[in-house]
Amino acid sequence: xxxxxxxxxxxxxxxxxxxxxxxxxxxxxxxxxxxxxxxxxxxxxxxxxxxxxxxxxxxxxxxxxxxxxxxxxxxxxxxxxxxxxxxxxxxxxxxxxxxxxxxxxxxxxxxxxxxxxxxxxxxxxxxxxxxxxxxxxxxxxxxxxxxxxxxxxxxxxxxxxxxxxxxxxxxxxxxx
Amino acid sequence: xxxxxxxxxxxxxxxxxxxxxxxxxxxxxxxxxxxxxxxxxxxxxxxxxxxxxxxxxxxxxxxxxxxxxxxxxxxxxxxxxxxxxxxxxxxxxxxxxxxxxxxxxxxxxxxxxxxxxxxxxxxxxxxxxxxxxxxxxxxxxxxxxxxxxxxxxxxxxxxxxxxxxxxxxxxxxxxxxxxxxxxxxxxxxxxxxxxxxxxxxxxxxxxxxxxxxxxxxxxxxxxxxxxxxxxxxxxxxxxxxxxxxxxxxxxxxxxxxxxxxxxxxxxxxxxxxxxxxxxxxxxxx
Numbered sequence: 001x002x003x004x005x006x007x008x009x010x011x012x013x014x015x016x017x018x019x020x021x022x023x024x025x026x027x028x029x030x031x032x033x034x035x036x037x038x039x040x041x042x043x044x045x046x047x048x049x050x051x052x053x054x055x056x057x058x059x060x061x062x063x064x065x066x067x068x069x070x071x072x073x074x075x076x077x078x079x080x081x082x083x084x085x086x087x088x089x090x091x092x093x094x095x096x097x098x099x100x101x102x103x104x105x106x107x108x109x110x111x112x113x114x115x116x117x118x119x120x121x122x123x124x125x126x127x128x129x130x131x132x133x134x135x136x137x138x139x140x141x142x143x144x145x146x147x148x149x150x151x152x153x154x155x156x157x158x159x160x161x162x163x164x165x166x167x168x169x170x171x172x173x174x175x176x
Numbered sequence: 177x178x179x180x181x182x183x184x185x186x187x188x189x190x191x192x193x194x195x196x197x198x199x200x201x202x203x204x205x206x207x208x209x210x211x212x213x214x215x216x217x218x219x220x221x222x223x224x225x226x227x228x229x230x231x232x233x234x235x236x237x238x239x240x241x242x243x244x245x246x247x248x249x250x251x252x253x254x255x256x257x258x259x260x261x262x263x264x265x266x267x268x269x270x271x272x273x274x275x276x277x278x279x280x281x282x283x284x285x286x287x288x289x290x291x292x293x294x295x296x297x298x299x300x301x302x303x304x305x306x307x308x309x310x311x312x313x314x315x316x317x318x319x320x321x322x323x324x325x326x327x328x329x330x331x332x333x334x335x336x337x338x339x340x341x342x343x344x345x346x347x348x349x350x351x352x353x354x355x356x357x358x359x360x361x362x363x364x365x366x367x368x369x370x371x372x373x374x375x376x377x378x379x380x381x382x383x384x385x386x387x388x389x390x391x392x393x394x395x396x397x398x399x400x401x402x403x404x405x406x407x408x409x410x411x412x413x414x415x416x417x418x419x420x421x422x423x424x425x426x427x428x429x430x431x432x433x434x435x436x437x438x439x440x441x442x443x444x445x446x447x448x449x450x451x452x453x454x455x456x457x458x459x460x461x
Contacts, residue, residue, distance in 0.1 A: 062445030
């Protein structure tokens, strides 16, 4: 634990160069859903995950999660799963008071608070920083910059309509 | 996601009203008396805020956030987020705004938009992300707040709308030349930041954000993935407190996206791409 804490503190001080151990998230099914052999809707169905079944999330691809469960392993639709199922499982470790660092839930993400920052009090006390606003403007990208970036990455623009607001009493999710 | 303290023109007003609990309350009450004369038509007043005025208000707002936490001193990172953000913003309704994006040097997990096209996310939120698609989706959510001027809605719901519109009007008329007006504007903005936007506006920004991300060629499931990360985090973390207080719970947002998305956007996930920049700039494998 001590070693972990040191690693956490070091990672925090290294800023965003923080390796995220995202493997092994826990979750549960919010509804009965099909287990697929591959992360595609037309892949073979290998079983059924019952509602409220606990799962271990192994990996992700697009809208699919690779999971392990008592009903078997396979791919399920991401939105059929919710994380953070266990109430109270991740209570305050006490480290927060000691070191101002908290370790978060099953994602293992480190969250630290400092003197400066975006807590309620810190925002209340904040004074506008015009110099930093000027610095921000220096990094602005033009439309041409953005197009170049997208072309380089092979990002293809798509024409897609916005999703309708949900109507009360309308049918539930279309996907299983 | 995330927060948004977006406001546009008028958010300020909210402040005004919210100010009943501040030392400035007396002043606001005084303002109320003359507002009734000057702002007879609130709806009209709110639509009369020009784009340059909206941008000016957004700048003041962004300056407050930057006063709470400066930018991460990493030009490559800031430039990357601007380029990606600009690309995403090109696929929403206000592509010609002078969009600016930034990563705040704070370990709190949050993101903010301000009127006129300013979007800030924290280093803490970025650190939880697995991919460029997740970042693109969060930026798209923030862009949605800006294009929909969600701060105005927040103001409309407040009892002190007139007072707020008045401050806004004063600011628009006199600009940042008048320090007293600017300071009232700033305290109003802070109230909006601390209160958050309307819950339905957050859900709307989620629904719009996934579509804007997909239009930009990104996997629209980046937003649900971020919400699953947030949902798995300990809500007692102090770094999450403000975001959780100003947004619907991540699980509720996932439920709403589940209903809205269904399988409609699945095919865009399959064809999605990412740049090689995310891993490099955030120094991750």
